[in-house]
Amino acid sequence: MFPFDYRRPAALAEAIAAHGGGGDVRYLAGGQSLVPALKLGLAQPSVLLDIARLPELRRIRAEGPTLVVGAAVTHAAMAEAVVAIPALAMLAGGIGDLQVRNMGTPGGALANNDPACDHAAGVLGLGAVIRTDRREIAAADFFLGMFETALEPGELIVEIVYSLPRRAGYAKVRNPASGYPVVGVFVAETGDGVRVAVTGAGATAFRLPEFEAALAADFSPLALAGLEVSPDDLNRDLHASHDYRAHLIGVLAGRAVADARR
Amino acid sequence: MQVSFTVNGALVETEVEPRVLLSTLLRERLGLTGTHVGCDTGQCGACTVHLDGRAVKSCMVLAVQADGRDILTIEGVAVGETLHPVQMAFRDRHALQCGFCTPGMVMTALDLVGHLEKPDEAAIRAGLAGNLCRCTGYRPIVEAVADAIRDGGG
Ligand SMILES: Cc1cc2nc3c(=O)[nH]c(=O)nc-3n(C[C@H](O)[C@H](O)[C@H](O)COP(=O)(O)OP(=O)(O)OC[C@H]3O[C@@H](n4cnc5c(N)ncnc54)[C@H](O)[C@@H]3O)c2cc1C
Ligand code: FES
Ligand code: FES
Numbered sequence: 001m002f003p004f005d006y007r008r009p010a011a012l013a014e015a016i017a018a019h020g021g022g023g024d025v026r027y028l029a030g031g032q033s034l035v036p037a038l039k040l041g042l043a044q045p046s047v048l049l050d051i052a053r054l055p056e057l058r059r060i061r062a063e064g065p066t067l068v069v070g071a072a073v074t075h076a077a078m079a080e081a082v083v084a085i086p087a088l089a090m091l092a093g094g095i096g097d098l099q100v101r102n103m104g105t106p107g108g109a110l111a112n113n114d115p116a117c118d119h120a121a122g123v124l125g126l127g128a129v130i131r132t133d134r135r136e137i138a139a140a141d142f143f144l145g146m147f148e149t150a151l152e153p154g155e156l157i158v159e160i161v162y163s164l165p166r167r168a169g170y171a172k173v174r175n176p177a178s179g180y181p182v183v184g185v186f187v188a189e190t191g192d193g194v195r196v197a198v199t200g201a202g203a204t205a206f207r208l209p210e211f212e213a214a215l216a217a218d219f220s221p222l223a224l225a226g227l228e229v230s231p232d233d234l235n236r237d238l239h240a241s242h243d244y245r246a247h248l249i250g251v252l253a254g255r256a257v258a259d260a261r262r
Numbered sequence: 263m264q265v266s267f268t269v270n271g272a273l274v275e276t277e278v279e280p281r282v283l284l285s286t287l288l289r290e291r292l293g294l295t296g297t298h299v300g301c302d303t304g305q306c307g308a309c310t311v312h313l314d315g316r317a318v319k320s321c322m323v324l325a326v327q328a329d330g331r332d333i334l335t336i337e338g339v340a341v342g343e344t345l346h347p348v349q350m351a352f353r354d355r356h357a358l359q360c361g362f363c364t365p366g367m368v369m370t371a372l373d374l375v376g377h378l379e380k381p382d383e384a385a386i387r388a389g390l391a392g393n394l395c396r397c398t399g400y401r402p403i404v405e406a407v408a409d410a411i412r413d414g415g416g
């Protein structure tokens with residue numbers, strides 16, 4: 001590993017000021033994506049700013065009709081504490097493995113934006129808002145591409161604001177080695193319509209308007225019969241072909257709806 | 263950087279470079295070689311220790327991230343010659359062969375035993391997903407964890 005400095009600012013404002021948008025400064029949350037990247041030399045920052053213990057980033061609270069989850073709450077804590085949205089708790093509790101969930105955070109996962117990021121499906125499916133140190137970013141504007149987000153240099157995710165759905169479900173096929181979704185589908189029925197969000201299948205998470213329209217008319221797995229997803233732009237790798245991923249989207253969307261109806 | 267934490271109840275204060283992994287510090291600086299390094303890439307779980315009571319992979323944590331916190335390694339689980347009930351369950355169920363995975367398995371099992379209310383096989387298997395064993399076929403390990411949960415976790 002290349003050498004770097006490590007600092008643990010005591011307050012949010014201090015962390016943001018210390019970062020200053022510099023290209024070789026990195027925030028460190030759980031380290032479950034960043035530490036492997038440091039080992040491989042894929043990231044070579046000169047300074048790491050540890051934000052994992054900032055109290056402002058570690059709260060889960062209800063705010064009107066929304067649930068607000070701090071960026072540095074662990075996946076494990078989310079799985080235990082997010083009772084208002086069971087599908088989201090299940091999503092968090094299905095990430096990687098116990099040890100990864102005890103360190104990893106939604107803020108780190110979203111900033112990293114792995115093409116198979118579980119949280120991306122939850123954020124997009126629930127139409128959540130990403131609240132940073134400087135603005136609010138709608139889910140629809142956040143995920144730009146593979147490992148690419150709307151975050152500016154030095155911009156810190158503070159919390160994620162989830163609107164409570166009427167009902168929601170999540171289904172994924174796990175990569176048996178890592179736990180990452182080969183494909184994951186989040187379905188939510190909300191006050192302003194139905195959303196279907198897919199992760200693991202494309203460069204970044206995306207929605208399926210045709211599936212959403214069908215489910216808005218009839219929120220049941222049967223409503224999806226006959227709908228197909230084109231494999232053309234989907235991922236293909238050693239785990240799954242793009243054809244198989246297209247097939248999985250249909251199957252998992254049905255399972256997510258069934259999960260939501262339970 | 264100067265760090266201080268407790269390891270198995272004892273205060274440790276030492277100077278460490280930020281790039282040093284917790285697994286490296288435990289093994290090479292503190293001589294606690296019970297924490298095994300199988301893959302160094304976060305896959306096998308052999309390096310599992312507890313940080314503030316929760317299981318983490320010490321090859322995926324920088325030693326500086328543990329500053330001010332409480333670390334438990336496999337060396338701190340038994341009391342003298344008296345095995346912890348989870349260790350007893352592993353012995354009774356023959357839940358180890360070569361033993362390489364065992365320290366990590368026991369540390370993960372301790373977290374599970376503390377948090378699972380029922381000895382549900384599917385939940386135990388899901389809980390052990392981050393720990394690989396090349397010898398046992400997992401069944402005796404799952405049974406040992408179930409026994410420990412049934413016996414109240416010790
Ligand atoms: C074995 C293994 C299995 C895994 N399986 C899964 C899985 O099944 N599904 C899944 O979704 N993920 C999986 N992950 C990834 C895991 O979810 C990570 O926790 C997550 O990707 C990164 O979160 P972190 O807190 O560890 O972030 P870090 O590794 O600390 O940081 C990641 C990146 O985000 C930046 N960052 C961190 N916090 C913030 C913030 N608040 N604001 C702005 N930038 C920030 C950092 O600078 C860095 O660039 C797995 C990881 C491992 C090692
Ligand atoms: S050595 Fe840490 S997970 Fe394998
Ligand atoms: S007993 Fe040999 S690897 Fe598990």
